[in-house]
Amino acid sequence: MTMRLRIGAAGLAMAVTLLAVSTAGSASEAQTIREALAKVLPDAKPTSVQPTPIKGLFQVEIGPQVMYMTGDGRYLIDGAIVDLETRENLAEKAQNEARQRAVEALGEDEMIVFDAPNAKHQITVFTDIDCGYCRKLHQQIDGYQAEGISVRYLFYPRTGVDTPSYDKAVAVWCADDQRAAMTEAKNGNPVDSKACNNPVQRHMELGELMGIRGTPAIILENGQLVPGFVEPKRLVQVLEQ
Known part of the structure; x- marks a missing residue:
C-alpha cells in the first residue's frame, strides 16, 4: 500500500498493523476514526472526517492528503474509488479539492504573483530557482499572461533548507521588488x-505533504497536480477542458 503521509516504511507498517487491531469505544464513527489514527499517527491530526456514498466508509483529510477508513477505525484504504455509473474517481476528486483548499489557506500574501492583465485562469507553481524547466517556464511568463493565466509561485528548493537554492x-x-528579483x-x-x-x-x-517530488509542479484551479513544464497554449487548453 502506498500512502502520501510523510512517515517511513517501518512506521507505516506499524501504523497499518496497529490500525488492524484497534478497538472502538462508544464514540461516534468519526471520533472512533480520530482515536484510531491518534494511536498510530499521533502527529497526523485529521482536518475532516466525512461519510462517503459507500456505507461504513469515511473520507479522512489531513491537510492536503486524503485517505479512507472504515467507521470502526480498523481498515485504512489509500487508492482509487471509482463510481462505475458516472466513471468518476471519487478519491481523485476529493484529493484535488483538499489540495486546492490547502493552497488557498496559505493565501496570496505568502506567494509571489504574476497577474495576467485579463486573467481567466490562475495556476500555483512550486518552483526551484535552480531548476532548468522552472527557468523555462518563467521565461514564458509573458506567454502565460497573454493566455489569461496568472502565475502564483511557491518555493520548493529541492536541495533542502540551508542550501544555495534555498x-x-x-x-x-526578501527583495524590495520580488517579481523583478524572481526574474x-x-x-x-x-x-x-x-x-x-x-x-x-x-x-x-x-x-x-502534497507529495511533490520534482519541479515545476503546477496546481490547477481545481486542485489537480500537473508535474513538469507545460507550455502556455497547451496549458490553457488543459484549464479549459
Missing part, C-alpha cells in the same frame, strides 16, 4: 541577499 529563494522573497534569479543572475521573515520553509512543508 538561500536564493529567501533572497528573492533575475531565474536568469541566473545574483540577487542581493537579505534576511527577513519568509514563508519558504512553509512552502516546502506544504509541498512535502
Whole structure:
C-alpha cells in the first residue's frame, strides 16, 4: 500500500498493523476514526472526517492528503474509488479539492504573483530557482499572461533548507521588488541577499505533504497536480477542458 503521509516504511507498517487491531469505544464513527489514527499517527491530526456514498466508509483529510477508513477505525484504504455509473474517481476528486483548499489557506500574501492583465485562469507553481524547466517556464511568463493565466509561485528548493537554492529563494522573497528579483534569479543572475521573515520553509512543508517530488509542479484551479513544464497554449487548453 502506498500512502502520501510523510512517515517511513517501518512506521507505516506499524501504523497499518496497529490500525488492524484497534478497538472502538462508544464514540461516534468519526471520533472512533480520530482515536484510531491518534494511536498510530499521533502527529497526523485529521482536518475532516466525512461519510462517503459507500456505507461504513469515511473520507479522512489531513491537510492536503486524503485517505479512507472504515467507521470502526480498523481498515485504512489509500487508492482509487471509482463510481462505475458516472466513471468518476471519487478519491481523485476529493484529493484535488483538499489540495486546492490547502493552497488557498496559505493565501496570496505568502506567494509571489504574476497577474495576467485579463486573467481567466490562475495556476500555483512550486518552483526551484535552480531548476532548468522552472527557468523555462518563467521565461514564458509573458506567454502565460497573454493566455489569461496568472502565475502564483511557491518555493520548493529541492536541495533542502540551508542550501544555495534555498538561500536564493529567501533572497528573492526578501527583495524590495520580488517579481523583478524572481526574474533575475531565474536568469541566473545574483540577487542581493537579505534576511527577513519568509514563508519558504512553509512552502516546502506544504509541498512535502502534497507529495511533490520534482519541479515545476503546477496546481490547477481545481486542485489537480500537473508535474513538469507545460507550455502556455497547451496549458490553457488543459484549464479549459
